[in-house]
Amino acid sequence: MNKDSNTYTFIYASILVIVVAAALATAALVLKKPQEKNIEIEKKLNILASVSKDTGLSEAKSKNDFVESAYDKYIVDSFIVDGAGNKQDGDAFLIDMTEEYNKIKTVIKANEDEKERLRAELRLPVFVCEEDNGALKYIIPVRGMGLWGPIWGYLSLNDDFDTIFGAVFDHKGETPGLGAEIAEKAFAQQFIGKKIFTGQTFVSVKLMKGGAPKNDPHAVDAISGGTITSNGVSDMLRDCLDQYNAFFIKMKTQH
Amino acid sequence: MEEKEPMFSAKILKLFTNPINKDNPITVLMLGICSALAVTVKLEPAMVMALSVTIVTGFSSCILSSIRNTIPNRIRIIVQLVVVAALVILVDQILRAFAYDVSKQLSVFVGLIITNCIIMGRIEAFALGNRPWPSLIDGLGNGAGYGLILIVVAFFRELFGSGTLFGLQVIPESWYIGNGGFYENNGLFILPPMALIVVGLIIWIQRSFNKQLIEK
Amino acid sequence: MENIANIFVRSIFVDNMIFAFFLGMCSYIAVSKTVKTALGLGIAVIFVLGVTLPVNYLLNKYLLTSGCLTWISPGLAEVDLSFLSFIIFIAVIASITQLVEMIVEKFAPALYSSLGIFLPLIAVNCAILGGSLFMQERGYANLGEATSFALGSGVGWCLAIVGIAAIREKLKYSNVPAPLRGIGITFIITGLMGIAFMSFMGIKL
Numbered sequence: 088m089n090k091d092s093n094t095y096t097f098i099y100a101s102i103l104v105i106v107v108a109a110a111l112a113t114a115a116l117v118l119k120k121p122q123e124k125n126i127e128i129e130k131k132l133n134i135l136a137s138v139s140k141d142t143g144l145s146e147a148k149s150k151n152d153f154v155e156s157a158y159d160k161y162i163v164d165s166f167i168v169d170g171a172g173n174k175q176d177g178d179a180f181l182i183d184m185t186e187e188y189n190k191i192k193t194v195i196k197a198n199e200d201e202k203e204r205l206r207a208e209l210r211l212p213v214f215v216c217e218e219d220n221g222a223l224k225y226i227i228p229v230r231g232m233g234l235w236g237p238i239w240g241y242l243s244l245n246d247d248f249d250t251i252f253g254a255v256f257d258h259k260g261e262t263p264g265l266g267a268e269i270a271e272k273a274f275a276q277q278f279i280g281k282k283i284f285t286g287q288t289f290v291s292v293k294l295m296k297g298g299a300p301k302n303d304p305h306a307v308d309a310i311s312g313g314t315i316t317s318n319g320v321s322d323m324l325r326d327c328l329d330q331y332n333a334f335f336i337k338m339k340t341q342h
Numbered sequence: 343m344e345e346k347e348p349m350f351s352a353k354i355l356k357l358f359t360n361p362i363n364k365d366n367p368i369t370v371l372m373l374g375i376c377s378a379l380a381v382t383v384k385l386e387p388a389m390v391m392a393l394s395v396t397i398v399t400g401f402s403s404c405i406l407s408s409i410r411n412t413i414p415n416r417i418r419i420i421v422q423l424v425v426v427a428a429l430v431i432l433v434d435q436i437l438r439a440f441a442y443d444v445s446k447q448l449s450v451f452v453g454l455i456i457t458n459c460i461i462m463g464r465i466e467a468f469a470l471g472n473r474p475w476p477s478l479i480d481g482l483g484n485g486a487g488y489g490l491i492l493i494v495v496a497f498f499r500e501l502f503g504s505g506t507l508f509g510l511q512v513i514p515e516s517w518y519i520g521n522g523g524f525y526e527n528n529g530l531f532i533l534p535p536m537a538l539i540v541v542g543l544i545i546w547i548q549r550s551f552n553k554q555l556i557e558k
Numbered sequence: 559m560e561n562i563a564n565i566f567v568r569s570i571f572v573d574n575m576i577f578a579f580f581l582g583m584c585s586y587i588a589v590s591k592t593v594k595t596a597l598g599l600g601i602a603v604i605f606v607l608g609v610t611l612p613v614n615y616l617l618n619k620y621l622l623t624s625g626c627l628t629w630i631s632p633g634l635a636e637v638d639l640s641f642l643s644f645i646i647f648i649a650v651i652a653s654i655t656q657l658v659e660m661i662v663e664k665f666a667p668a669l670y671s672s673l674g675i676f677l678p679l680i681a682v683n684c685a686i687l688g689g690s691l692f693m694q695e696r697g698y699a700n701l702g703e704a705t706s707f708a709l710g711s712g713v714g715w716c717l718a719i720v721g722i723a724a725i726r727e728k729l730k731y732s733n734v735p736a737p738l739r740g741i742g743i744t745f746i747i748t749g750l751m752g753i754a755f756m757s758f759m760g761i762k763l
Contacts, residue, residue, distance in 0.1 A: 096414040103421060107428045107645070114432055115641040118439040125442035185697075235573070236696060265529070312529070379580040419681070423652055427645040435641060450691035453644045457684040459584045534578050535752030542738070542745035549737035556736050 231323025
């Protein structure tokens with residue numbers, strides 16, 4: 088057989104492609120389940136962490152079992168609201184925050200008339216956690232941009248829809264030791280007890296460079312050396328929570 | 343008829359040990375530095391990266407060596423790339439399924455193993471002219487030599503940059519200024535430029551002991 | 559529009575392929591002995607990145623992303639081909655460099671003699687594949703952003719290699735400790751250049 092003939096080359100290439108494609112497709116199919124499970128477990132773990140229900144994970148035998156059972160126990164409800172505060176159909180867990188974040192960006196840029204219409208198209212997830220003593224906490228996902236890439240997190244609110252009960256943040260690739268510190272527990276714990284409203288006006292929580300004033304309920308310490316990431320977190324909280332504003336106000340008046 | 347060699351003859355073992363020091367792909371042959379220094383901030387991802395590269399180098403050498411007599415000359419490079427890329431995809435999929443946390447840290451750098459010059463370099467220089475078994479050993483040896491440098495760099499960067507090894511605190515907490523001590527982590531070690539400087543220093547040390555490697 | 563300019567500037571100075579991600583280090587070190595050849599390779603990299611990345615962007619958007627095949631038929635919404643992305647990207651890069659090489663050889667022989675020798679090298683330059691993988695990971699919104707990222711990264715890479723080549727030309731006259739000569743000192747200087755480039759961090763237009 089002539090190795091340099093066109094036919095040989097062509098047949099060789101075809102066989103190679105078929106063999107490789109078959110092998111890869113099989114592998115992808117077989118491994119798809121555990122891969123998707125990993126992503127799901129991570130999301131559930133983040134939601135649990137925002138209400139400090141992730142303690143005991145290090146002692147747990149199986150991470151997956153621990154997360155699943157804690158999630159089933161504490162997260163009693165989840166629903167979707169739009170930017171006008173009305174509930175919408177659908178599974179809150181399946182909402183892709185990347186997509187919603189892109190929508191939020193267009194809402195912010197739009198003029199006043201457009202805003203109303205665009206807000207109604209948002210699909211914002213809310214997760215409800217029931218504490219052992221029956222108190223309800225509302226978990227809100229947030230998403231934004233840091234220095235190198237996306238940052239995201241979950242914020243849990245008391246049922247006054249004002250006081251922050253807990254928070255957790257994560258990032259794709261912030262500078263280790265600087266911006267990446269937002270993923271540390273110590274950073275997230277600063278948010279506990281802060282308030283996002285003054286009276287009926289939404290003000291969010293800001294990261295203050297050089298340290299926040301002690302009694303300011305709307306500020307926490309920024310990360311030293313991580314200015315861009317810190318600003319990213321401030322913007323993320325302001326922009327995302329603002330979209331829930333109508334929902335918060337509605338719930339506040341019901342109470 | 344070729345003479346049959348024992349599986350682990352001295353010659354075969356040399357194929358494995360030479361690349362670890364005398365023919366080290368990074369510090370001596372200057373191959374494959376590209377893709378992986380970025381994952382040397384912490385030891386754990388560096389270990390996984392080293393292991394992945396070793397596996398891909400070994401198996402791609404072995405596979406291509408066993409089909410070396412059938413590859414049409416004109417599409418040689420493409421065939422090599424396809425085999426390497428397929429192996430890398432497999433490694434990536436397996437990491438995503440069973441070592442999800444590490445695979446997140448490695449992000450795009452797993453994919454970049456494809457263009458790691460060591461792999462193509464060893465296939466071209468060794469595997470296409472030798473039988474599968476020596477090719478496998480040669481590939482594994484080069485992967486290991488490469489991994490060794492990664493792990494050494496990661497060791498120093500994690501130790502000085504974060505005061506930890508494998509995520510465990512090794513510098514006593516009481517040493518830190520915050521706790522009334524005298525010590526502070528060196529933030530520079532976490533930043534990318536320090537990886538290059540550490541490799542430079544490793545080359546310096548290695549060549550001080552190995553005079554014949556010094557460039558004129 | 560400001561976004562496109564921002565991505566361009568950022569990918570030159572802040573997310574520099576060499577200093578921030580160490581991509582394309584092999585050719586960076588091997589071909590940086592004189593400024594002239596370094597410039598040739600740098601331009602070739604800009605060119606190949608600028609061609610392959612938009613192509614890969616379109617492939618990623620209309621072929622590889624999970625559930626993106628709906629433009630062919632809605633029944634394909636469940637198909638997820640993203641596991642094939644590495645192999646598709648590298649195949650596109652390898653074939654486009656080959657194609658570019660043939661076209662340049664045929665229509666611009668002068669350019670070929672100065673640039674052509676670098677083209678085969680580029681197929682396995684990590685910066686090229688890295689560009690495509692970063693594009694996929696960062697999810698640029700449109701073709702303009704992806705192209706501006708490609709050109710910016712190319713220019714950044716070119717800047718880095720020309721810079722180091724210029725330093726290495728001068729370095730011949732310095733008294734570097736013998737074991738450090740050659741690649742050792744090149745690594746350390748690259749590290750120092752990287753530290754210098756870090757002062758651009760946080761740049762925003």
